[in-house]
Amino acid sequence: MTSSSSSVVSARNLCLTYQTNDGPVHALSNVDLDVGKGDFVSFIGPSGCGKTTFLRAIADLEKKTSGDLTVNGMSPEDAREKRSYGYVFQAPALYPWRTIEKNIALPLEIMGHSKDEQKRRVAQTLELVNLNGFEHKYPWQLSGGMQQRASIARALAFDADLLLMDEPFGALDEIVRDYLNEQLLKLWARTNKTICFVTHSIPEAVYLSTKIVVMSPRPGRVTDIIDSTLPAERPLGIRETPEFLEIAHRVREGLRAGHSYEE
Numbered sequence: 001m002t003s004s005s006s007s008v009v010s011a012r013n014l015c016l017t018y019q020t021n022d023g024p025v026h027a028l029s030n031v032d033l034d035v036g037k038g039d040f041v042s043f044i045g046p047s048g049c050g051k052t053t054f055l056r057a058i059a060d061l062e063k064k065t066s067g068d069l070t071v072n073g074m075s076p077e078d079a080r081e082k083r084s085y086g087y088v089f090q091a092p093a094l095y096p097w098r099t100i101e102k103n104i105a106l107p108l109e110i111m112g113h114s115k116d117e118q119k120r121r122v123a124q125t126l127e128l129v130n131l132n133g134f135e136h137k138y139p140w141q142l143s144g145g146m147q148q149r150a151s152i153a154r155a156l157a158f159d160a161d162l163l164l165m166d167e168p169f170g171a172l173d174e175i176v177r178d179y180l181n182e183q184l185l186k187l188w189a190r191t192n193k194t195i196c197f198v199t200h201s202i203p204e205a206v207y208l209s210t211k212i213v214v215m216s217p218r219p220g221r222v223t224d225i226i227d228s229t230l231p232a233e234r235p236l237g238i239r240e241t242p243e244f245l246e247i248a249h250r251v252r253e254g255l256r257a258g259h260s261y262e263e
């Protein structure tokens, strides 16, 4: 695989080992991957296969052990300093003593944006996630799905081109998840962001992605990369089409193949 200069994220032979009291844990082993501009890439694999570690390495929250990793052509450290990405965590992680507006404005405050600019951007992102009218509420006054939308708004507020999302809808019920999946696809289409999205759900990965990265554990490796053949326009009903089911089948096969390494 050759490195592509237009890649938003590029990994070559990426290895990341945690040193623990019980010895080394090889979380990522020889990962090769390119994420292109405007891609929606899902990472799927069993618990412990290194999905979160990969996202954290991109975000410079973990340091690689060896290999190469670039983000927008820079080292993860430089990319972090340039605020190249927004990060959405598994749990909403909003500050309960701040209103939704103040939560979303927090990164803008830290970056030194003027009050007017903060207001403008908060209003813009609240609209993107369909939360207009909730700016003066506190997080605990919102449902779990709305809180997660507020977290997405916060990650979007400073308009980074890259959005890193670590299983953002994992704790939500299926109806809310379906709704948020649809909303996220619309948001992605409107904003042309590049999205890296961790999930445990095969239907979610297939529904959302232009590219699905199947990973296997011990140590975390990429076992398959599937380029989606689904159209950009995806009503929820697409999940019953033969094309969708065929991609889901390939993901399942990839997950199964990964498991056979584990003895």
Ligand SMILES: Nc1ncnc2c1ncn2[C@@H]1O[C@H](COP(=O)(O)OP(=O)(O)OP(=O)(O)O)[C@@H](O)[C@H]1O
Pocket (backbone or CB within 6 Å): 018, 019, 020, 025, 026, 027, 045, 046, 047, 048, 049, 050, 051, 052, 053, 054, 220
């Ligand atoms: N800070 C850490 N120190 C030591 N080991 C860690 C650390 N973080 C993760 N690990 C280990 O690295 C491996 C990969 O973990 P990671 O959280 O990336 O997996 P994951 O695929 O995201 O799992 P899940 O789906 O359960 O969130 C696991 O074996 C985990 O126990």
